Amino acid sequence: MTLKIHNTMSRQKEVFQPVDPGHVRLYVCGPTVWDFAHIGNARPVVVFDTLVRLLRRQYPKVTYARNITDIDDKIMKKAAEEGMTVEAVSEKFAAIYNEDMAMLGALPPDIAPRATEHMPGMIRMIERLVEAGHAYAAQGHVLFNVPSMADYGRLSGRNRDDLIAGARVEVAPYKKDPADFVLWKPSSADQPGWESPWGRGRPGWHLECSTMIEEHLGDTIDIHGGGQDLIFPHHENEIAQSTCAHGGKLFAKYWMHNGYVVVEGEKMSKSLGNFFTVHDLIAEHPGMAIRLALLSAHYRQPLDFTADGIRAAKKQLDRWYRLLGDLPHERGEVPEPVIAALEDDLNTPQAIAEVNAIANTATKADERDRSKIIGQLAAAIDLLGLTTDLETWRFGEGHDGVTSMDEAAAQQLLEDRQAARKAKDFPRADEIRDKLKEGGYLVEDTPEGPKLRRI
DSSP states (O other), X not given: OOOEEEETTTTEEEEOOOSSTTOEEEEEOOOBOSSOOBHHHHHHHHHHHHHHHHHXXXXXXXXXXXXXXXXXXXXXXXXXXXXXXXXXXXXXXXXXXXXXXXXXXXXXXXXXXXXXXXXXXXXXXXXXXXXXXXXXXXXXXXXXXXXXXXXXXXXXXXXXXXXXXXXXXXXXXXXXXXXXXXXXEEOOTTSOOBOOTTOSEEEOHHXXXXXXXXXHTOSOEEEEEEEGXXXXXXXXXXXXXXXXXXXXXXXXXXXXXXXXXXXXXXXXXXXXXXXXXXXXXXXXXXXXXXXXXXXXXXXXXXXXXXXXXXXXXXXXXXXXXHHHTTSOOOOOOOOHHHHHHHHBTOOHHHHHHHHHHHHHHHHHSOXXXXXXXXXXXXXXXXXXXXXXXXXTOOOXXXXXXXXXXXXXXXXXXXXXXXXXXXXXXHHHHHHHHHHHHHTTEEEEEETTEEEEEEO
16 A cells, blocks of 8 residues: 655655655644634544544654644734733633544544744844844834745745735835835833844744644654635745754655535624534534544545534434444555555545445345444545444434523523623623523524523
8 A cells, every 4th residue: 555645745645755754744733812713614623633643653853843833913902902811812722622623533643732932943034034034023024025035935836916905914114025024123111022133022923833833843844734715825934944943954745735625615703693613513413423524535635614514414413323333343454445545545435435335245244244344444444534332422413412401591691701801700791601602592692792692
């Protein structure tokens, strides 16, 4: 078996040949923890979790890193709105993010570095870039000088005009070139900041990933992954920083990017009412059904995420899990057709079709052969990260954990939540929201005020 992956850099499918076959290194861009993760944020988590499971079958050591951005203007804005510290906001939503992703069957990464823990490394990288002539200080800022890198833009394949337009470049008189991007920026007295040779400030967003990869995985890694929206400018800028800081050394051998998630054929938008957070979805649907729905389309293609799709995934899992509970069995080997599908650029739709073929074979086999085939089915399901405790799985349309609450009681709790928010008692407001969810209601904050939606 040979793993082949589509490399965004070369724009073609390539045979995966790790830098060191004894130790594969993988990095995926993680969340900015300022709010609940939406279903689009969950897709790369599920995609690359599946890839890591496959790699661990084939290589003796795989190190998977996924960062957490815990200092960002969005976090600062949220903290001001909610009357909380930046640290409290990032801790709250990082914990929720990790819990929600675990509900989707995602294994925790081996390393989950945080931006605020890597300031010295970021400052050192900036210093090296300045010394090498790839960056310059101006009015309290430090900027990367894009013209200093001859092949900047290679990953995205954009020309210079497109690069400038796509970056939504800030017009700043201190920039030597319109395409130059920020490595360090000043912080005001009321903003989080760190002392540096260029004054008190904080890093640009792109810098943290370059620094974390250098510190935890080395100068060159095997695979760098993330959503398609990160190709430019984020990943393009990572390449510039890391390549120039390391004297032209290759930064990442393979680049993998998952496609966008749309809902009922339209782009997700709060104004359209089709914006779904993972936190709310797992209150209505089993996490494994959401995971299977996310794997139902090839990772590089757009995914149309629908309620019908989740329900179809739930029915499919019902069938597989009924077979697992049909006869005593020992975990078998994953059948080769499933492995072959996943090794063909992580073709999860084909892998799911192969799992269904195994299930079909099991239903037609006699009892002795069926037990063996069910063992293979269990192994294939496990490789896709779709295992669950069958004793707690609810077959049919139901979902665990949703109980009935009287509507009048729910409405009173909603009013109590509003009172808590007005009093800036946000922990109490969150507690009431969770209590309503347990009772079978979701709180939707609309322009007309909060409303209850029955699960």
